[in-house]
Amino acid sequence: MFIAPFTKSDLSSLAALQPEGWGDITQAFEWYLASSFCTPMKVEAQGTIIGVGTIINHGKTAWLGHIIVASNQRGRGVGTFITSALVAELRHTSCETIMLLATTLGEPVYKKVGFVAESTYTFLKGGILPTSPSTNIERFESNRRDELLSVDFSVVGEDRSRLILPHLKEASLYLEHGKISGYYLPTIADGPIVATTKEAGCALLTTRSINQTKSVIPSENEVAINYLLERGYQVSNQGTRMRLGKSFSWQPQAVYNRIAGNVG
Template sequence: MQTKRSEQISIIDLRTSDAAEALRLSRQEAWPHRLEDWQLLLELSHGVGAVHDGQLVGTAMLTPYGDDAATCNMIIVDPSMRGLGLGRQLVEALLAQAGSRECRLIATQSGLPLYEKLGFVATGSITQCQGIVSAVPPSPLVQEASQADLDDILALDFAAHGMDRQGLLKHLINEKPFLILRDENGLRGFASCRAFGRGQIAGPVVARDKETARLLLCAALARHEGQFLRVDLTDAAAPFVSLVETAGLTQVGGGVAMTRAGTHQLAATGDAAVYTLASQALC
């Protein structure tokens, strides 16, 4: 029975017109993504889907960052189709698309065994916090970025990631101005805030030091007083869990950061660190 059913599954390339069906699958998992969030992912990524009896029953996305890196994300299998190896088939399709790129993802506990079998190694943890923001004092040193700041933002992001994320960051800064902090030595850090899921998300936050990251995070919280805000904190931001909890956010889970090495050596310099993610899909 399983063999017969698996033979009836087709793997297709996803298109932007598949966003509504993909949204149905993510809602089954109680994931918060809106139609607009799926549309952005489909614009930035290459997606594959599984189709059975004319219905989308699985998704997986590969978001490339230059020629050297990518994230694997939105790996979903309809509950009625589990146990057929479909998740592995979808991820292997992504890895074939990735080629020699290093691949990163944020894994759920249920997904860990599959990703480990496919060569992914845990590199850290993500703490997801969300809620209605209470009063937070603003950070007077933090300003809004302009397009003139974009080159410095891209350089700082590359220093932290080693990934060429300019396509993503250009989209985000056009959607809503970033928050930045500068001193006499140049750009110290930046933060992006935008609509996502149930409200807003603060990320990425990238900074050269923890104090800059703290000031940027406080500024992001202050700008969303009375609103629903989500942050996905990396291990570097562990000292800030109590800060966001004091601001009204609650820990609601997280994930495991994982990497599958590629043939390219990523060129992160260590001059900066990532404190919150753009999202668990985009990392």
């Protein structure tokens, strides 16, 4: 069993690793290969890929995503091997904190490597939200770029600029007193919403519901969760946010929907 960089020629092997209920992992790895801040890796044994995982590096922080082990190889230490190798790769960088979102199956594996549970995300689905858009919501304009990035950093505590910059043209902004108090990015993964006021967050959740029927929200954001529950949504699952390394400040109550499980 050895670990090596995942390459374009490996994409055809991913179908055998596709977990039930997950989005298309082949598309995810195509994106990883095309993104300079991502490092996809594979584990091989006897000429067969038996596991994969990826680093998404934001500088001082990084996320591990798509750590997947072939179903017939589980319980043999492959998940621990992948995770340890990805962590070791980051030891040679400026990264101070490594994050991931763990499933119930994966959480014990990550604890073996030294990750600690930090908080949880609540998964919701169904429900009906009002369809009338808020008059405070406007389309993104390029002169708002730095302001939006500043809002994002102040909430999540990470420099996600390389991740979100390609999607700003389609962003919806919630403006209060001429300043951004929330944004929604419909073209990236699950459609993230960051908002510093309840009004902004709930209005953008309504906008997002036109195209999305599922939400994943930090459990600390009781305002967002209750807003959806009161409108017919139901809790469908929960995931654990885990950390290895230095803790950093963030505002989970201002995240009204995550980007995705691989980046928070």
